[in-house]
Amino acid sequence: MRRLLLLAPLLLFTAGCGVVQSSEDEATDAAREVARTAGERLYGQRPRTAEEVGRSASGIDGVEVLRVTGTSTHDGDGVDVVVRTSGTAYNKWVDINEIAVRRCFAVRVSPKSEWGEDPHDVDCPDGPPLTFAPPPEPPRLPYEELRAKLPRVPEGGRVDEAEVRRTLAALHLRPAIHAEVKADGGRVGVLLSVEGNHYDAQDCLLARVDPGATEVWVPPRIQRMPGEGGCTVDNALHPAPPPH
Numbered sequence: 429m430r431r432l433l434l435l436a437p438l439l440l441f442t443a444g445c446g447v448v449q450s451s452e453d454e455a456t457d458a459a460r461e462v463a464r465t466a467g468e469r470l471y472g473q474r475p476r477t478a479e480e481v482g483r484s485a486s487g488i489d490g491v492e493v494l495r496v497t498g499t500s501t502h503d504g505d506g507v508d509v510v511v512r513t514s515g516t517a518y519n520k521w522v523d524i525n526e527i528a529v530r531r532c533f534a535v536r537v538s539p540k541s542e543w544g545e546d547p548h549d550v551d552c553p554d555g556p557p558l559t560f561a562p563p564p565e566p567p568r569l570p571y572e573e574l575r576a577k578l579p580r581v582p583e584g585g586r587v588d589e590a591e592v593r594r595t596l597a598a599l600h601l602r603p604a605i606h607a608e609v610k611a612d613g614g615r616v617g618v619l620l621s622v623e624g625n626h627y628d629a630q631d632c633l634l635a636r637v638d639p640g641a642t643e644v645w646v647p648p649r650i651q652r653m654p655g656e657g658g659c660t661v662d663n664a665l666h667p668a669p670p671p672h
Contacts, residue, residue, distance in 0.1 A: 451517040451527040458515025462490045463533035463547040466511055470537045474626060475502045481537050483560040485509050492557040494532065506538025512552055566622040567602040569633040574599065574620070575644040583640040592616045592637055608661045614639065617664030624654070632659035634667075 466488045470481060482496040491511050498507035510532055518526040533547035577595050581587050589611045596607050596618070608619040621632035629652040635644040650671045651658025658668065 451519045452529060454517035454519070455515040455527050455529040456531055458517060459513040459529060459531040460515070460533060460547060460549075462513035462515065463511055463535060464544065466491050466513075467535040467537075467541070467547055468544055470509070470535065471541060471543055472626065473539055475500060476507075476537070478507045479560060480563075481507045481509060482558060483563065485511060485535070486558065486560055490514065493560075494553045494555070494557060496558065501537050502539060506536055506540065509535045509537065510550055510553060511535060511547075512557070566631055567604050569605065569620050569622070569631060570599055570601070571633055571644060571646070574618070574633065574635055578618075578635060578637055578642050578644065580642050581637060581639045585639045587611070587614060587616050587637050587639060589616050592618065610661045610665060612665045615665060617661045619659065619661040619664055621659045626654050629653050630659045634659075634661075634664040636664050636667075 466485060469488055470484060476484075477500050478496050478498050481501065482493050485491055486493045490513055492513075493509060494512055495510035496507065498504065501507050512530055512532045514528060514530045516526050516528045530552075532550050532552035534550045535547045574595075577599065579588070579591050579595065589609065593609050596609065601607055601620070604622055606619070606621050606623070610617050615636055615638045618635035618637075619632060620635075621630060624630035629649045632652060633644065633646060636642070646652075647658035647663060647668075648671055650656065651663070651668060657663060
């Protein structure tokens, strides 16, 4: 009789609220949500190698990368990343302590992937998390050299676009540096940039040769963020106003 009395409140709670999800299931859902968020962070149409994807995934808080398969995001089915995440849950009705779990999920990174799609539950591979070498340092942009070599045109003179191009060629820029030259309204603009990661501020250098003035500068950081248009040759010709 005493056992029945102890079970009665739990039976009433279950009958009134339906099937109660276990804390372990809730903790697994929390771990899956971390993996889903990682998939959203990795989502994008920019081509990346498997190493780049793995390196990016390993830098996400709460994510361990255990396996990376595929060659690049745009080859075949893309890149599959097996990640291990953790989750916790606590139900005061049934648990004495908080329940913690570690689970593994497969996240696919490909142009065919959908934003926010559910990662697949998988068995955790044996072995420790993978480690990735840091990305190579981007080449230094030649601020001082460009400032010293660009032509100075006197007031009333004419800016020679070909001379500006010859100046850039003489700098022997590294292949990773993108150079662009454009003439407009009697002036010539110059852009030197290196490809960014599409999240942080891009590294770029702008210059403008005008009759009476030659300027070289780095746009403010906020203008160099993705989508802000600061690292363009048009911004060299017609600079955007500085942020307040």
